[in-house]
Amino acid sequence: MQTAKSADTTQADRVRGPDGGYPPRPVETVSVLQLDKSFGDVRALRELTVDFPAGAVGLLGPNGAGKSTLLKILLGLLPADGGSASVLGRDVRRDPLEVRRVAGYMPEIDAYVPGLTGAESVVFCGVLCGLPRRIAQQRAHEILYYVGLAESRYRRVEQYSTGMRQRLRLAQALVHDPGLIFLDEPTNGLDPDGRDEVLALIEDLATNHGKSIVLCSHLLHDVEAVCEHVIVLREGAIALEGSVDEVRKLERGTFHVRISGDLEAFLGAAQRGGLSAERHDAEMLRVRVPDGAGAHEIFGAARAANCAVRSLSTVEQSLEGVFIRAVCDVKGGD
Amino acid sequence: MPVFEQGYRPFEGELARRSPVPAAVWHNVRTRLRWWIWVLTAGLLMYPYVVWGVAVFLFTAGQALFGITPPGGMATVPRFAYESAGDPDPTKLLAMLTASSPRGALALYWTILEQASLAAIVLPAVACGGILASDRATGAMQIYFARPVTRFQYLLSKILTVSCFTALVTSLPTLFIWGETVAFHPDGDFLLRTWMAPLSIIGAGLFYALWSSSIVLALSSVLRRPALASICAIFGYFLLRYIGFLVSSSLDDKTWRLLDPHYALGGIVAPLFGLELPDWLATPWLPVPSLLVPLALLFFVWTRVRAVEVTT
Numbered sequence: 001m002q003t004a005k006s007a008d009t010t011q012a013d014r015v016r017g018p019d020g021g022y023p024p025r026p027v028e029t030v031s032v033l034q035l036d037k038s039f040g041d042v043r044a045l046r047e048l049t050v051d052f053p054a055g056a057v058g059l060l061g062p063n064g065a066g067k068s069t070l071l072k073i074l075l076g077l078l079p080a081d082g083g084s085a086s087v088l089g090r091d092v093r094r095d096p097l098e099v100r101r102v103a104g105y106m107p108e109i110d111a112y113v114p115g116l117t118g119a120e121s122v123v124f125c126g127v128l129c130g131l132p133r134r135i136a137q138q139r140a141h142e143i144l145y146y147v148g149l150a151e152s153r154y155r156r157v158e159q160y161s162t163g164m165r166q167r168l169r170l171a172q173a174l175v176h177d178p179g180l181i182f183l184d185e186p187t188n189g190l191d192p193d194g195r196d197e198v199l200a201l202i203e204d205l206a207t208n209h210g211k212s213i214v215l216c217s218h219l220l221h222d223v224e225a226v227c228e229h230v231i232v233l234r235e236g237a238i239a240l241e242g243s244v245d246e247v248r249k250l251e252r253g254t255f256h257v258r259i260s261g262d263l264e265a266f267l268g269a270a271q272r273g274g275l276s277a278e279r280h281d282a283e284m285l286r287v288r289v290p291d292g293a294g295a296h297e298i299f300g301a302a303r304a305a306n307c308a309v310r311s312l313s314t315v316e317q318s319l320e321g322v323f324i325r326a327v328c329d330v331k332g333g334d
Numbered sequence: 335m336p337v338f339e340q341g342y343r344p345f346e347g348e349l350a351r352r353s354p355v356p357a358a359v360w361h362n363v364r365t366r367l368r369w370w371i372w373v374l375t376a377g378l379l380m381y382p383y384v385v386w387g388v389a390v391f392l393f394t395a396g397q398a399l400f401g402i403t404p405p406g407g408m409a410t411v412p413r414f415a416y417e418s419a420g421d422p423d424p425t426k427l428l429a430m431l432t433a434s435s436p437r438g439a440l441a442l443y444w445t446i447l448e449q450a451s452l453a454a455i456v457l458p459a460v461a462c463g464g465i466l467a468s469d470r471a472t473g474a475m476q477i478y479f480a481r482p483v484t485r486f487q488y489l490l491s492k493i494l495t496v497s498c499f500t501a502l503v504t505s506l507p508t509l510f511i512w513g514e515t516v517a518f519h520p521d522g523d524f525l526l527r528t529w530m531a532p533l534s535i536i537g538a539g540l541f542y543a544l545w546s547s548s549i550v551l552a553l554s555s556v557l558r559r560p561a562l563a564s565i566c567a568i569f570g571y572f573l574l575r576y577i578g579f580l581v582s583s584s585l586d587d588k589t590w591r592l593l594d595p596h597y598a599l600g601g602i603v604a605p606l607f608g609l610e611l612p613d614w615l616a617t618p619w620l621p622v623p624s625l626l627v628p629l630a631l632l633f634f635v636w637t638r639v640r641a642v643e644v645t646t
Binding site: 075077097098100101102105107109110111112113114115116121124125127128129130131132133135139142143146172174176177204205209210 | 341342343344345347349350351352354357358361365366468472473474476477478479480481482483484
């Protein structure tokens with residue numbers, strides 16, 4: 001497991017919005033301890049232990065990594081086989097209803113109550129969560145304005161476009177003012193402009209309104225744009241965890257190198273020189289140098305192995321690269 | 335600037351921990367009250383309720399106000415359920431209205447209610463055929479289960495929704511006729527004689543609601559198209575009626591009429607109104623399946639809802 005715990009941002013910095021006017025967020029919003037879940041022979045979660053810090057957290061992973069299973073367990077929809085989990089201090093096994101009351105959930109799939117207008121469906125969700133009807137009605141209009149559906153709030157939900165329904169689901173998750181919001185693929189089906197707008201809303205919620213967000217997405221760009229922290233799941237276990245900045249640093253000091261000569265000798269020399277080298281493809285190597293070192297270490301290793309460096313380029317620091325490596329590592333480094 | 339244009343505002347109060355069932359029922363009922371449901375309801379209420387309501391008015395208030403004289407040859411108050419055909423026979427109605435015993439008046443309300451068995455299936459089936467099917471199709475179940483709503487509360491809200499539509503054509507109009515009788519009856523002690531009637535009517539209405547909701551929910555949980563669920567429920571009613579008639583006629587054994595939902599439901603609730611069951615209906619095992627079958631259907635619906643909840 002690769003870990004990159006945040007060093008540059010303290011929890012105290014995160015718990016308040018810039019205006020400082022909102023109540024402090026808890027240091028940990030979700031705490032998972034030794035969580036285990038199997039479906040027949042398939043082990044969806046493998047004694048998963050992780051803490052979600054306050055703020056916006058990206059939950060990433062390939063299909064079948066256990067993201068959805070984790071979300072269902074956290075919402076109390078699915079019982080875990082073992083271990084424990086708490087959301088905003090509420091035990092999900094003992095008090096699932098309370099968890100769903102204090103947390104908001106925006107599902108991935110299309111979900112609407114037929115026969116209602118946009119405003120009515122947001123009111124309905126607020127009332128289900130325990131808001132008094134009058135307040136739910138007031139908040140529904142506010143939230144619909146906030147997510148950009150003010151003009152169409154009296155239209156039937158069946159007449160909404162995909163993007164509008166996506167915004168409506170966000171409004172439904174927000175209406176009772178939850179401290180933590182689970183967003184499952186919130187930008188699915190949106191055009192680029194709509195996607196940017198929704199991401200801006202999510203960022204606004206996290207930074208200016210003191211909300212904690214768990215953003216479950218396949219789109220690394222979305223996570224990179226919004227989240228401060230990232231958790232990558234793979235085969236039911238943590239593959240990578242840390243702040244986005246720290247995770248990006250995992251790519252710092254990494255080079256793509258093309259060598260002519262004895263490749264095995266170069267790999268041996270690199271290892272002896274404290275470099276981490278692996279095959280990237282048939283011709284290219286991926287070489288990571290220790291902190292404080294540079295490209296000259298690679299040339300040194302090549303000299304030692306009687307090889308010539310044909311090409312050398314730095315690897316761009318992106319979440320995507322780290323994610324792909326984290327996921328591929330598990331699949332046997334292919 | 336309007337308040338809702340001020341951006342996102344935090345909620346300062348506290349979330350209530352009340353049951354979400356009433357809100358869910360209200361929402362489910364309200365969204366189903368389309369104009370054509372009102373038309374269908376009005377049509378289903380014509381007989382027996384409007385016809386019997388008018389007859390009751392004529393023989394109570396009409397007698398005093400307009401001097402309407404009842405037809406001669408007053409019949410006797412029925413002692414057994416299904417003693418005679420359930421048509422609005424004026425002499426039978428008059429006998430039940432003027433009977434000095436409570437049983438006479440109670441028999442009146444049973445006579446009205448038992449003729450509504452078709453309406454008790456048709457209206458819930460048409461209005462609520464998609465009550466679970468559309469929730470599955472539109473992902474609405476996610477909206478419930480991602481909020482503090484348990485599976486039991488969800489299912490209870492659906493049962494109560496179907497029950498509301500059942501009550502609209504069973505217990506509510508019967509209670510209305512009871513109120514009409516009390517209001518216009520010349521005997522001042524009629525209310526005292528029939529104080530049991532509302533309880534009997536509500537009890538019978540609950541039984542009708544149990545059956546209609548279990549059938550409609552079971553069909554709606556397995557069929558994707560709401561219209562198909564409605565058609566199956568109504569078709570099943572007529573099919574069972576036909577089979578009951580066919581078997582009892584060919585075997586010359588009236589006990590087989592119990593296959594007919596009209597007789598089965600009416601027979602079960604008859605004792606609530608002080609009526610005795612005829613020999614062919616007084617089978618000791620009747621109450622067992624009449625409760626077990628709807629409960630088994632509801633358990634089946636429970637498992638279907640659970641499967642959807644887990645895959646949510």
